[in-house]
Amino acid sequence: MNREVNTILNNTKETQRDYLFDNLRAIFIILVVLGHVLTSMIGQSDVIKSIYYFVFFFHMPALTFISGYFSKNLEKSRATTFESLLLPYLFLNIITYIYKLTIIGEGYFGFRAFKPLWGLWYLLALFLWKFFLKDLVRIRYILPLSFLIAILSGYSKEFSKYMALGRLLCFLPFFLLGYYCTKEHIDKIRKIPKLVSVAILAGAGILSIYLLRVKIFGVGILYLWKPYQRKSSNYEEMLYRILVYVVAIAITVAIITLVSRKKSFLSQIGRNTMTVYIFHLFTIPILEKLEILKGQPYLYMLYSIPMTAIIVYLFSRPMAKKIYDTGMNRLTSFVMKKSI
Numbered sequence: 001m002n003r004e005v006n007t008i009l010n011n012t013k014e015t016q017r018d019y020l021f022d023n024l025r026a027i028f029i030i031l032v033v034l035g036h037v038l039t040s041m042i043g044q045s046d047v048i049k050s051i052y053y054f055v056f057f058f059h060m061p062a063l064t065f066i067s068g069y070f071s072k073n074l075e076k077s078r079a080t081t082f083e084s085l086l087l088p089y090l091f092l093n094i095i096t097y098i099y100k101l102t103i104i105g106e107g108y109f110g111f112r113a114f115k116p117l118w119g120l121w122y123l124l125a126l127f128l129w130k131f132f133l134k135d136l137v138r139i140r141y142i143l144p145l146s147f148l149i150a151i152l153s154g155y156s157k158e159f160s161k162y163m164a165l166g167r168l169l170c171f172l173p174f175f176l177l178g179y180y181c182t183k184e185h186i187d188k189i190r191k192i193p194k195l196v197s198v199a200i201l202a203g204a205g206i207l208s209i210y211l212l213r214v215k216i217f218g219v220g221i222l223y224l225w226k227p228y229q230r231k232s233s234n235y236e237e238m239l240y241r242i243l244v245y246v247v248a249i250a251i252t253v254a255i256i257t258l259v260s261r262k263k264s265f266l267s268q269i270g271r272n273t274m275t276v277y278i279f280h281l282f283t284i285p286i287l288e289k290l291e292i293l294k295g296q297p298y299l300y301m302l303y304s305i306p307m308t309a310i311i312v313y314l315f316s317r318p319m320a321k322k323i324y325d326t327g328m329n330r331l332t333s334f335v336m337k338k339s340i
Helices: 002-016 020-041 046-069 074-102 118-136 142-155 162-180 183-189 194-214 219-223 236-258 265-271 273-290 297-315 318-335
Strands: none
Touching (some): 020 236, 020 265, 046 162, 046 194, 074 118, 118 162, 194 236
16 A cells, blocks of 8 residues: 555656756766767867867856755755765765776876865865855855856966865856746746757857867866966956856756756656766776777767767666665765764
């Protein structure tokens, strides 16, 4: 009887579920993986580099926006982040460090507990955003203030890789935009004509090609953490950062407008984006080490699409999530006392 009731309740939840954000998360995590697969070849092809520019304009800002959107329960955000984000970050940072030394064969580069290795910056930043969100939203005009601080932070070298401070500040506006965004806002965004959204995406693609051709700025600007270079003018790189914010928001809005709310093959992927994100950080370095199709950028570009699909599919499966959850729960239970 209880099993029948649970089945009915689960089916009801599935019927009521809005799959928009599952589908959005899936698209953005696919682009994260694709961007990282392409990284090793951006110096060998302008076509690959222009795709890279386009993807890096918005994929992490968009994921950060969605993380903020689902952080509206302030008490829950603060209560669960230590075990769900900070401990996994610390464990994975150590595991990644050992992995790079032993499996990848990198030379000794010194362990730094609070200098995140590669994509692990997102876990640390997410922990800090969620933990302090309850206090941040009490600050008057925090949203416009976060944009101002993010833009001006480039003038200080203090905000760089340590504790992911550069990205912590630069991506905070997207997290807050997500937090303040409501279902009503999403509904209004989705009323934007699809033709306008397609035009935005096309314009962003053209802009990516243009920026590459005229060499206005390097890809480092898109990472949103590097301090402004002294050799540039006082305002030049600041304007580039503002451009990145404008383009990232515009593309995110366009994609929200175009993505379906219906259940699709993307929906399952969207439920397990964390495992895709974590496991792909261990997969990409191996692929780079193998130097597949090195010196053949166009074949590599064709290869990158099925490889991205394989990575995303495998690591979004329930089994991958079960492996991650089981391993992390055991590590966490070893460190943490049981609740009394």
